[in-house]
Amino acid sequence: MDIEKQIEIIKNGAEEIVPESELKQKLLLAKKEDRPLRVKMGIDPTGTDVHIGHMVPIRKMRDFQDMGHTGVIIIGDFTARIGDPTGRDESRPPLTAEQTRENAATYMEQLYTVLDRDKTEIRWQSEWFDGLNLADVINLLGKFTLAQFLAHDTFRKRYENGLPLAMHELMYPVLQAYDSVAIDADIELGATEQKFNLLCGRDMLRYFGKPEQIAIMFPILLGTDGVNKMSKSMGNYVAVFDKPSDKYGKVMSIPDEIILNYYKYATRMTPEDISEIDRQLKSGENPKFIKQRLAREIVTLYDGESAAKEAEEEFNRVFSQRNIPTDIEEYVMDGSIWIVKLLTDSGLCQSSGEARRMLKQGAVKLDDEKLDDMDLNLEINHETILKVGKRRFLKLVPKE
């Protein structure tokens, strides 16, 4: 593929590329040497649930794979097996090698909903760290200064705010940096908050006399609450293994303000598509429909088109039944019926005059969609709620 086209695809959705100026040379070099670039990303196998926030850089890895490059997933099994040596964090007990392997397998199955198995290389930190001794560790640590580490926001803030920062935590960026040396990374993908670690990797490659990797960073996806970053502990996440209907419903629950953000980072939309959606939102189009398209896009990405369609139907059914009493009267519909007749026959309105007035006022809703066509002949094929004003309900049931 043409280099300029590759660059365009790589940049789409990326928040920062350091240094962007080297990206072209890197691609040209791969072409010249007729080899794929090695695109690294690290994962933490202490948990198993992958959410669509985790997938933001993974989807970029897939883009690289589609262009012929190799995705290298580093499984942080070494540190997972250590747990928390401070003993402070009881939620982080050391994992056995077996647990780590199982977690990693589950994790990878989720990544493979997006990644190309044939162009994915899985590497374990323990491959190189099991053999590291104290002298090696001292030599690795000696490449960095404390000032570099405390220039890093996460560490500095914890230190300045008097929060405990255990000494071994300072080692983790160094270890992650060494991963890049071990696998000869050309590019590393990660979240913007991992910038420090990704740049340590760049430095470490240089210390080992290897070409420096390029860091490509992505924003943290907001959770469905629209406030906090998406995380398991906040319960505001859309998991890759959520049922399609759950994915759909969760996406529909996001506040309108972050619709564009999700389109940008959680779908395959092009910048042109995104601009069009932005225009639609600004033109006052009903955000519900724009959000429904988003939900369909996201479900399609992980579960395919037909699953997305089903999820949408189910959502519409469930959504339309929200805020409806459970013991409402049923009305069996045999074929089509004129809306005014339905409203009076069923007793929802006292007279056809009231029925017409209610329709005119927009007070009549079918599964939360306003009905205002006085001439409508209604026909249904699944249970539907007919509502007049705020308190009058009728469950329409198709005749079997």
Added chain:
Amino acid sequence: MDIEKQIEIIKNGAEEIVPESELKQKLLLAKKEDRPLRVKMGIDPTGTDVHIGHMVPIRKMRDFQDMGHTGVIIIGDFTARIGDPTGRDESRPPLTAEQTRENAATYMEQLYTVLDRDKTEIRWQSEWFDGLNLADVINLLGKFTLAQFLAHDTFRKRYENGLPLAMHELMYPVLQAYDSVAIDADIELGATEQKFNLLCGRDMLRYFGKPEQIAIMFPILLGTDGVNKMSKSMGNYVAVFDKPSDKYGKVMSIPDEIILNYYKYATRMTPEDISEIDRQLKSGENPKFIKQRLAREIVTLYDGESAAKEAEEEFNRVFSQRNIPTDIEEYVMDGSIWIVKLLTDSGLCQSSGEARRMLKQGAVKLDDEKLDDMDLNLEINHETILKVGKRRFLKLVPKE
């Protein structure tokens, strides 16, 4: 030995004992368990020259040995073999195992001028660190927080002043602390500036479920310039392997203000002796004689009494010849001669009248000692300088 007496000896010359309150229990426990205490001190085998500043805690170790306890010298061979991983300090190249062994042997020979060989155990850091892997290192580091380390003056000041502080340097206190675990230290000796390291050792023993060591700290001995701490790089040191005459001369060169300091930390004087010397200094006694006694004490400590006596004689000869022109006239003495005759015969004085007047005024000196006995019959057995006033000199040479 009686516990109270032991405590008195231990406290003599110690600047700080942390915690002092536990010292008695520790001694009682050793007595109850009928075992010697294990008294640790670490040395750095990158150099070979030991000076009397290094020996301040070593002399305390000897005191412990005299009370039946065991001195454990830890040789920091492991870190010596790593050198400076930052590449910044070219004066610290990695040492080979062979060089380290040779340095350590030379170092120990110097310590044995004071230590009791039979009660000294030599341990090498590499015994336990060669087998340490990355997981062990992470677990050790995890016991401490960055805040603890930056509460430590040396580290904080370097960080705050923007001086480079390489990450691996933060590991060294942790490693030294682990030494205490490896050898089951009861007590660790060190300089006051090593307080942080010694207390880390205390913490580390606790983390490993072992009884905590007591830290006994000694002030840094000032160099012979009286300003900087004694160090090889400042050239202001008295080396253990200096010739006795050099030791004597270097001690004689210290400024009067630090005489008491040297008595206190560089000799075996008791607190009572020190008080007496303080009294003498304050009473206006000639500091030269007090310093000569100090020099004798120090040389005796390392080279024995007769070497000290010889050093003093040599010093007196050399000292008396200071500030004397090199091309002065010689006068061969054949047996004894009346001083007035000598002064006139040699031409130092114009007449016997002037000779008598000069003697009376105290202006005649023999090797810087005033001569005022007009009836003196002088006889010499080695070259001696006869001086009249400030500018008239004569070298008296015994006839062969």
